[in-house]
Amino acid sequence: MTTPLLEARGLEIRFGGVVAADHVDLTIAEGRNLAIIGPNGAGKTTFLNICTGWIKPTKGQVFFRGEEVTHLPPRKIVRRGVARAFQIPQLFTEHTALENLMIAVSAREGRQSPLLSMGAQPERREMLELLDLVGCADVADRPVVELSEGQRKLIDIAVALALKPRLLLMDEPTSGVASSEKFEIMEILVAALSQAAVTAVFVEHDMGIVKNYADEVAVWNSGEVQLRGTPEEILAHPDVIRDVIGEEAA
Amino acid sequence: MNLSLILLAVFDGVSYAALVFMVAVGLTLIFGVLRILNVAHGSLYAIGAYLTASIGGAVVAAGYSPILAFPLMLIAAALVGVLLGAPIERLLLRRIYAKSEVLQLLVTFAVFMILEDVQRLVWGNQPYFESSALQLLGNIQVFGVYYTSYQLVLLPVVALLTLIGLRLFLRRTLTGKLITAVTEDREAARSIGIDADRVYLMTFVLGAALAGLGGALASPTTSVLPGIGAEMIVLSFAVVATAGLGRIEGAAVAALLIGLGRSAATYAMPELQVLVPYLIMLAVLLVRPEGLFGTPAARKI
Amino acid sequence: MQIRILIPVLAILALALVPMLAPSLQVLMTLALAKGIAVMGVTLLLRAGQVSFGHALFFGIAAYAAAFAAASNLDDLFLLLFVGAAGAAVSGLLVGLFVVRYRGIFFGMLNLAFSMIFWSVLEKFYHLTGGADGLRLARPEVLGLALDRAPFELLLYYLALALTLGLGWFATRWLGSPVGQLFQTVKTNETRLEYLGISAQATLLKGYILSAVLCGLGGVLVATAQGIVTPAYAYWIRSGEMVFIAVLGGVGSIPGAVAGAIAYEVVRIYAAAFAADVWQLVLGAFLLAIILFAPSGLMGIYGALMDRISPRRAAAREEKTSAQAAVQTKEART
Numbered sequence: 001m002t003t004p005l006l007e008a009r010g011l012e013i014r015f016g017g018v019v020a021a022d023h024v025d026l027t028i029a030e031g032r033n034l035a036i037i038g039p040n041g042a043g044k045t046t047f048l049n050i051c052t053g054w055i056k057p058t059k060g061q062v063f064f065r066g067e068e069v070t071h072l073p074p075r076k077i078v079r080r081g082v083a084r085a086f087q088i089p090q091l092f093t094e095h096t097a098l099e100n101l102m103i104a105v106s107a108r109e110g111r112q113s114p115l116l117s118m119g120a121q122p123e124r125r126e127m128l129e130l131l132d133l134v135g136c137a138d139v140a141d142r143p144v145v146e147l148s149e150g151q152r153k154l155i156d157i158a159v160a161l162a163l164k165p166r167l168l169l170m171d172e173p174t175s176g177v178a179s180s181e182k183f184e185i186m187e188i189l190v191a192a193l194s195q196a197a198v199t200a201v202f203v204e205h206d207m208g209i210v211k212n213y214a215d216e217v218a219v220w221n222s223g224e225v226q227l228r229g230t231p232e233e234i235l236a237h238p239d240v241i242r243d244v245i246g247e248e249a250a
Numbered sequence: 251m252n253l254s255l256i257l258l259a260v261f262d263g264v265s266y267a268a269l270v271f272m273v274a275v276g277l278t279l280i281f282g283v284l285r286i287l288n289v290a291h292g293s294l295y296a297i298g299a300y301l302t303a304s305i306g307g308a309v310v311a312a313g314y315s316p317i318l319a320f321p322l323m324l325i326a327a328a329l330v331g332v333l334l335g336a337p338i339e340r341l342l343l344r345r346i347y348a349k350s351e352v353l354q355l356l357v358t359f360a361v362f363m364i365l366e367d368v369q370r371l372v373w374g375n376q377p378y379f380e381s382s383a384l385q386l387l388g389n390i391q392v393f394g395v396y397y398t399s400y401q402l403v404l405l406p407v408v409a410l411l412t413l414i415g416l417r418l419f420l421r422r423t424l425t426g427k428l429i430t431a432v433t434e435d436r437e438a439a440r441s442i443g444i445d446a447d448r449v450y451l452m453t454f455v456l457g458a459a460l461a462g463l464g465g466a467l468a469s470p471t472t473s474v475l476p477g478i479g480a481e482m483i484v485l486s487f488a489v490v491a492t493a494g495l496g497r498i499e500g501a502a503v504a505a506l507l508i509g510l511g512r513s514a515a516t517y518a519m520p521e522l523q524v525l526v527p528y529l530i531m532l533a534v535l536l537v538r539p540e541g542l543f544g545t546p547a548a549r550k551i
Numbered sequence: 552m553q554i555r556i557l558i559p560v561l562a563i564l565a566l567a568l569v570p571m572l573a574p575s576l577q578v579l580m581t582l583a584l585a586k587g588i589a590v591m592g593v594t595l596l597l598r599a600g601q602v603s604f605g606h607a608l609f610f611g612i613a614a615y616a617a618a619f620a621a622a623s624n625l626d627d628l629f630l631l632l633f634v635g636a637a638g639a640a641v642s643g644l645l646v647g648l649f650v651v652r653y654r655g656i657f658f659g660m661l662n663l664a665f666s667m668i669f670w671s672v673l674e675k676f677y678h679l680t681g682g683a684d685g686l687r688l689a690r691p692e693v694l695g696l697a698l699d700r701a702p703f704e705l706l707l708y709y710l711a712l713a714l715t716l717g718l719g720w721f722a723t724r725w726l727g728s729p730v731g732q733l734f735q736t737v738k739t740n741e742t743r744l745e746y747l748g749i750s751a752q753a754t755l756l757k758g759y760i761l762s763a764v765l766c767g768l769g770g771v772l773v774a775t776a777q778g779i780v781t782p783a784y785a786y787w788i789r790s791g792e793m794v795f796i797a798v799l800g801g802v803g804s805i806p807g808a809v810a811g812a813i814a815y816e817v818v819r820i821y822a823a824a825f826a827a828d829v830w831q832l833v834l835g836a837f838l839l840a841i842i843l844f845a846p847s848g849l850m851g852i853y854g855a856l857m858d859r860i861s862p863r864r865a866a867a868r869e870e871k872t873s874a875q876a877a878v879q880t881k882e883a884r885t
Contacts, residue, residue, distance in 0.1 A: 052746070078748035090743035092736045103736060106729030107747035163747065287656045289604075345843060351655040352602045356798060356842055359604065363791055363835030371829060480787055484667045487660045495656070524671040528664050532649065535661075539652055 003066040005030045005167055005199055006082075011050060011060035013043075020046040021057065022223040028167070033190065033200045035214035035231070037207075037244055042220045044203045045087060048169045052084055053077045065166070083165035087172055087203075089156035091144045097155050098140040101127035104162035130158040133192050135185055150177035154185065161198070168193065170202040174209065182206065186213050207245060211235060219244060257395045259513045265401035267509025268409035269471075272464030273482055274489035274501045275412065276457035282496035283433050283453040286343060289358040292483025293365035294330050294458050298465025299474045300369060301326040303378035306469070316382035323383075323466035330462025331455040334365075339454035344447070362483070370476055377475035384470035405467060412460070413502050420498075429453055433496075488531040494544025504542060554861050559806070566712055570705055577708050579816055581776050584711040586796065587812035589769025591722050592762035593797040594808045598726060599758055600738030601658045604790050605666030606766050608646070611785025612669065613639040613767030614774035618686040628693045628710070632771050639767025640760055647759035651752045654737075666785055673782040685781030688774050704776075711772050715809055718765060722805050725761065734758040766793070788831065795834050798841055801850030810849050 004027040011024040020043035028034055036044050049055045051062055053074045061070045069077050078084075091100050105127060131137045134154035136147075144152055153176050160168055173189070174182040190213050193200050204210050210217060210231055217234040219227040221243060227234055234240055277291045305326070306319045338361060346354050387399040420426040431439040432449045440446050464482075465474075472478075489508055493500030508527045515526040522529075540546045566584075570577050593606050613635030620626070620634040650661050673680045680686065690703055698706065725731045733754050736744050741751045774780045783789065792815075800811025819830070826833050841848060 074745045075748045075750055078746055084746050086742075090740050090746065092739045092743065094739050095736075099732070103729075103732050104747055107733060107744075107749050109729075159743070160746075287660065289660075342839070350600070352597070352600060352659075353842060353846075355602055355604075355656060355659050356794065357839065359791065359794070360835040360838035360842070363795075363831045363838070365835075367829050367832035367835070371832075481667070484660075484664050488664060491657065491660070521675055524675065525668055528668050531664070536649070 002030070004028055004063075005065060006051060006201075007063040008047075008051065009061045009063070011047075011057045011062070013046065013050065013055070013057045019223045021050070021060075024060070024223070024225055026218060026225055028199065028201060030166075030199055031194075031197070032215040033193070033202070033213065035210040035217045036201065036203045036220050037205070037210060037217060037234075037240075038220035039244060043223050044220050045171055047220065048084065048171060048201075048203065051077075051169065052082060078163065078165075081166035083160035083163045083168050085153070085157040085160045085168070085170045085173060087175070089149070089152040091152060091156060091159065093145050094143070096141050096143050097131060097136060097147070097151075098124070098127055100144060100155060100159055101130055101162050104159045108163050127162070130162055131155070133161070133188060134158045135181070135188070148176070150174075150181075153177065157189070161192075161196075164196070165198055168198050168200045170200060172204060173202055174206065182209065183212070207235060253393070254395045255517055257393055258397070259517045260510065261392075261395070261397045261402050262516065263510035263513035264506070265405045265471075265509075266513060267505040268405040269464055269468045270482075270485060270489055270509060271409045271502055271505035272412060272467060273461050274486040274493075274505055275416065275498055276460030276464070277486050278490040278493070278496055278498060278501050279416070279460070280454055280457035281490070282498070283429055284343065284347070284450055286347075286354050286358065287487075287495075288454075288457070289355065289483060290338065290361040290365055291457075291461050291486065292479035292481070293362055293369070294334060294461035294479075295465040295468075295482045295486075296369055296474070296479035297334065297365065298326050298330045298462030299469040299478065300373050300378065300465070301329060301462075302466040303380040303469040303474045304373060306382065307378065307380040310380070310382050316386050319380075319383035319386070319470070323463065326466040327459045327463035330465075331459025334462075335455040335458025336451065338458070339451050343454065344450070347450075362479075366476070366479060369479070373474075375476055377473040378469075379473045381470040401471060408467060409502070409505075413499070416498055425452065485527055488527045490541075492531045492534045492541055494541030497541065497543040500541065500543030555857055558857075563716070570708060578704060578776065579820055580813070581704070581708045581711050582773060583813045583816035584708075584715045584809070585769045585772035585776065586793070586816065587715055587769070587809035588711075588718055588772065589766045590793050590796045590800070590808040590812055591718060591805055592765035592769070593793045594800070594803060594805060595722060595726070595758055595762045595765065597797060598735045598738070598803045599755060601654060601755075602794060603662040603762075604659045604787065604794065605662030605664070606762065606793055607785050607787070607789035608662070608666035608669050609639040609643060609763040609766035610770035610773075610789060610793075611666075611673070611780075611782070612642045612770070614688075614770040614780040614784045615673070615680065615686070616767075617771045617774055618688045618780045621688050621691055622686070626689075626691045627695070628691045628707075628775065631691055631775065632768060635767050635771035635774075636764050639763045639770070643760040643763025643767075644756075647756045647763070651755040651759060663787060663790065666787060666790055670782050670785045670787075673785060680782070683782060685779055685783075687779055688777075690778065691775065707772070707776055711776075714768060714772070718768070719805050719809060722761075722765070726805070730754075730757060791831075792834070795838050798838060799848055801848030802846070804848070804850040807848055807850035810853075814849060 006028040008024055008026045011021045013021045024047070036047070038044055046055070050057050053069065053072050053076070056071065061068055063069065064077065064080055064082060069080065092103060095103065128137055128140060131140050134157055136151055136154050136158065139147055139151060144155060147155070153173065157170060157173055174185060177185060186209055190200070214231050217229060217231050218225050219234060219240055227237060227240065235245070273291065273295045277288060280286065280288050280291070302319070302323050306322050309318050309322065310316050342357055342361065346357050384398055384400040387404060389396045390399045390402060392402070420430050428439075428444050428449050429452070431444060432446055436446060489504045490501055492508065493504035508530050511530050512523060512526045515522045534542055538544070566580070569580050589606070589610050592609070593603060596603055616638030617631040617635040620631055625631070625634060646662075646665050650658055650665070653661055674683055690698070690700065692698075693703070693706060726735065733744065733749055734757065737751050737755050744751050744754070770784060774784070796811040796815050797808060799815060800807030800809070822833065823830065845851060847854070
């Protein structure tokens, strides 16, 4: 059996009395895009936080490509090939969209840069391509504070992609994007991910997106992975219809 | 080192801690509510001291009873709170609550620069020393060691009363509960109709008056001269940082820790005396960056 | 020639001609340029959204290091500069390792605390430091040549000018470089920085050391120009002056640091006659006025003036300013 890209074993975390993850085991196989669905407050974002070292689990371990990363800080996990896009976009607000990508590319390339490194600026073309990928090339030179929430979320994804990760974690990638554009953007994004051999994990509420773009689905509820399967199996499951889809529809 | 020396060191430390606490508690109270670190706080302390020493000196010189020094201290504190605190909050701070932390620091720093020169203009460069309040209370003997009642009894009692009073005020009175509500959740407090502007003003006046009172109480024990404000702001910051910003009870513990540490150094290694408070702060912050009683702020992502 | 190129060129030319055209201003301008270099250090940190109320620490450390070196046999101007810069860099590393763990209030105040500690050491350990009287720093040789006072002062002026231009160019380049860009993101989003695989603390530390070195070089130049170093070099009033000049020139602007320092020194020399007793008061009031009414400082006023004279890039500039204004409101604490 091949080593999974990411593996969580027996994760447990509590905030006060609330259990956000209760003995969770979850594996992510290379090349299989995984959607995590479930009601709000079920601990989906917390799971992404633990996988990237932002918070430490009370118990359990996280492995990335077979190596334990549980106690590493986020930056060290990122350098091993995990990138993240956020529910609330995390961008450099005083910079333009293009500059945000430029900073990401120089972070990727100049990791050990000494104090006085005056290295050449990264190539504009690569960054424009990334912006184009998320449909934001036309706003490349605008400061990100002026852009819409949806555009900022997409640029946030482009920034994560600029790191050339093996695994990309996305938290509701297309929330805030007009529903008419959601599918178009996901189409391009998923194609680009597979071309660059990036595996994606995305927390998602839109079952249309889940159905079309996930290879696998995990249902997260009350701090547990309750079900795991293909989109067809999961979306037809009566529990899921009752607990998750019902809530989304309401 | 014999027992009486140790006792002296402890007494020094306790009385010094009481004074520093009076200033630090105002600083931390203001921070807790307004989220602004008032760099000019040390100047308010200095002005309280100058007012008491100069007016008290004049009163005694005019032949009045030195007992008047005590009400004078309260008057000086009230003057600092109302005449300086209120305008600073109303005219300046109110404009910058929505600005970045750096800008807020710059504004209170500018006030600090202004007040330092105001002291020089009003009181000149010569030191003031007026200790009749201290002499009035005489000495007491504890385990064979003589110490002034003013420093060993009055100062710690006032500090303790301030601590207990603040606690009761914040927990038991309506005004206090309003202040606590604003501290915990500004937006929620506003939304249920609490007049946050008034709470800010009252808190700042109270904090400023405490700094003034600290200065007034300190004046009989030391010469009042230019520069004491600058030293006090750094020292009281050391106390509140050691305790954790916004922690009132913590400030009392930290003041005691720093006061005792400093007086121990005075007897053991005099040349390190000024450094000890900062060394204590640095040591605490190295281990606990958020201070002894602070809670780390978790950022939501 | 474009007016936007012409004016800086004329300004540099005017500075170069000061010893010929206005020899009485030469010493004053040496001090102004030296302070400008020091202020660049404070300005650099402002670009990362941090203010230090204690950067006179590095100004003072470098000046004392130079004074000690001059008293030994390392008595050469360039060696003094090197020793001062090295002293500032080492102390910047040590203090920096501690303070880069903090932001905002703690960053500002811990820097103040460190400078006050150093100041009291200078005052108390007088057998080493000369206490409040300070140490004399005799005129050093220059590359083995012992110069008379006049040629030495002339040389010092041009050295200060060359260093101002060179270091100003370097600081600007550095801020534009990938490391410098990362350094500035500490101001806006450390979460993203961490998720780019970069340590915010390490990034801030690099800029901090550079800022300490800039302050240190300014300190050595002032010390050599004045021939004496005193604890006042490291006192909070000096730090406050640096912060004031940085804000006066324009928060975060490298040319602004130099322009601010020149404006400050010139005004001070004329105002000191009637405002010596209230100098801090005047500075404080001015600082408030700038923050509240002209937050972009001298460079902001200059930029607005240029836009009026040659509106070519006015539109672009406006866009940028409105974006920055939007950022400021957005950053307002919640």
